Amino acid sequence: MEPRLLGARLSWLVDALIGIGIQMSAGFIMGFLAGYAAKKVAKVVAVVLGIFILALMLLNYYGIIMVRWEKLVGLGEEALRWIEAQGTSVATFVLMNLPMIGTFTAGFIIGFKKG
Numbered sequence: 001m002e003p004r005l006l007g008a009r010l011s012w013l014v015d016a017l018i019g020i021g022i023q024m025s026a027g028f029i030m031g032f033l034a035g036y037a038a039k040k041v042a043k044v045v046a047v048v049l050g051i052f053i054l055a056l057m058l059l060n061y062y063g064i065i066m067v068r069w070e071k072l073v074g075l076g077e078e079a080l081r082w083i084e085a086q087g088t089s090v091a092t093f094v095l096m097n098l099p100m101i102g103t104f105t106a107g108f109i110i111g112f113k114k115g
Helices: 002-059 069-085 087-096 098-114
Strands: none
Touching: 087 098
16 A cells, blocks of 8 residues: 555544544533532522522411412423423434533533532
């Protein structure tokens, strides 16, 4: 086989591997940063949401307001139906970007643990 022909075949492989490497490293870095930030934000949201629910329960107990808890549960069920309807487009996206999403997930988990 001629060296020039072999070089052309290898350059395609090198280009493909560089592209995958960039996707994987960018995915990991973005995942780590997102996971770190998500943990910090989740702590604040959990505290605020907990205080809000306790305040609602207290106001409901004293009769200042009347909370219809079944409506709140209904909102959660509507959100789950919407998420289920969007599932196919998300699955397609994940399959198309598997290397980046895999390393993003690993980075997210590590960042979440460090945060």
